[in-house]
Amino acid sequence: MTKSGTNLKKLSQHLGLSQTTVSRALNGFPEVNEKTRERVRMAARELNYQPNPSAASLATGKARQIGHVIPLSDHTMINPHFSDFIAGAGEAYARLGYDMLLRVVAQRDEHEVYRDFANRRRVDAVVVHGPLRGDGRIDLLQQLELPFLVHGRDGRDEASYSWLDVDNAGSFRDATTFLIERGHHDIALVNGLETMNFAHQRMQGYRAALQEGNIDPRRDLLHSADMVEPYGYHATHELLGLSKPPSAIIYSSILVAMGGARALSEIGCKIGSDIAVIIYDDALSFLASAGEETSPNAPFFTSMRSSIRDAGRRAAEMLIKSIDHGSADHVHELWEPEFVLGASTGDAP
Amino acid sequence: MTKSGTNLKKLSQHLGLSQTTVSRALNGFPEVNEKTRERVRMAARELNYQPNPSAASLATGKARQIGHVIPLSDHTMINPHFSDFIAGAGEAYARLGYDMLLRVVAQRDEHEVYRDFANRRRVDAVVVHGPLRGDGRIDLLQQLELPFLVHGRDGRDEASYSWLDVDNAGSFRDATTFLIERGHHDIALVNGLETMNFAHQRMQGYRAALQEGNIDPRRDLLHSADMVEPYGYHATHELLGLSKPPSAIIYSSILVAMGGARALSEIGCKIGSDIAVIIYDDALSFLASAGEETSPNAPFFTSMRSSIRDAGRRAAEMLIKSIDHGSADHVHELWEPEFVLGASTGDAP
């Protein structure tokens, strides 16, 4: 069966040592004679020995794999935000000797996948994407005692699990306040799906700023849907068609903003002069912060920016660290997006 | 160690049968008494028994995992094209009982990863993404005897490995010819990186059409780079700044075209009337063929369209089928993109 692969047995025979010693030498056990260890290392390199992960996993109970589940409701999560996160996380995994296991399933089967993961011990932990407000996956994973980290939060007891999130409420509040202070009154929010907690947080931040500015929120200035390009296009057309259109729009994603820009250019409405725009920018790598280079001085879009790829990298690190240390403590990180002043909110003061 | 998981031993004891029989019953061996099999199945469901993949893999030599390597040169492959492919493939894997293993590494380490895969038998096969012209990964995989399927081709002996590709040359030739027949003479191609074979194929198709139309190719109408949005923007600005600007532009990706559209709208150049545009459309799900719904009758962009997500799904199926059947034959599929007439090439005749 073993075609050409060197295994522990062969290697130890080649060295005239026991498998135990060889294993210990390679795994950095302190009791091994340094001379022996060096000899073993040389031979291992020479014979190109790599431990078989299935055997190791069977023996240790550790899979050295982290699971990511992509729920396939419609086209929802297969979006660039997700892929950038994955890229960052994957980078960290590779560095730390872990593999990423991806499972794409219908949304209603996601719980079953976690059960399967826990049951078969195929992964040591999972990353939960796109938490809803009060997300059943979190309860399930706790019950299954499968370690996990959430990218985002679910709005409930946040001390009871590990997460990495950005300050959605704070940044949207600040952005809204920024617009109010510049004299805007009718400010639209083209938001993500509000069943997702991040979108809810953003809406809350927006609302809080309006309240502080003594502005009554207008229901017709609030849109909520999956953050795809066409949504931005349609929502913007609707907004501009109102009898009292907004003078400023906040877009929850650059993707949505691109659809918005398409609509605005059709109408002949110029961003920055005719209308103010602020976007939330995940710093998606394939867009390279599109518009960044429009003007040599300032970026095109005024934005709240936080790299989702960095988030993926950091999330992976946090998770691995906690499972490697076997600590049951939960870890949390709240990132503050950077506020970037661009041309889309008019000339700088 | 085993927390709550039911294993073969427990299950067989519970049933008063040997592990052998239980294993055989569950794995569909024909010699098992149907009554016994049914009894075993019931008990397995009841006790929630799932075979441990590490143990199974160790015993069979099959990992039931397919490897995908994402090279991290710059930001290259972490693009939406890739993630859509992954989504399709992942769907097929889940359906067929396989898992997807993702490894994100620096480009120069990609070969090493394949060696590692082969050596440790962590995956049963791999999918090769974004083949270059004459791609060393293919030689390596053949040498390692690790089964693989290429999404695309590398321009060499295409019978020697399995692949799934779209007819890049043919569709770009047709698109170019279409423009020539409508009276266009100065046709620009904003292409992908031509070290990638798909981009080379596209350029060849474009050249062939020009030649057939007795048009001398102009070097200044040809751009080649990573298919990100800002590239489309810059390339378009350059094209429009030429002393003899093109009357038509072909964009190699909708992402690039979005950058192009941004530039054109800045200049005040109207797509469809001032300039003709054709795009290659991978039917990226999060864009939902942006512009599709601009006009109720026709889509906005005239395009060559082929779903990259479908390609991922099909590629996975082809690969799994070939490794499950243990056949050493190579499989190939060449897809013809659909030509979709939209508004961006002017009014329909």
Add this chain to the structure above:
DNA sequence: TTGTAGGCGTTATCAA
């Protein structure tokens, strides 16, 4: 500092 022996949970071979 090194070695022996047993176990991890399956599958597969050979008998019965």
Add this chain to the structure above:
DNA sequence: TTGATAACGCCTACAA
């Protein structure tokens, strides 16, 4: 039709 028994390749008490 079913059952012992031996791999698969590694790790890890326990012993020396």
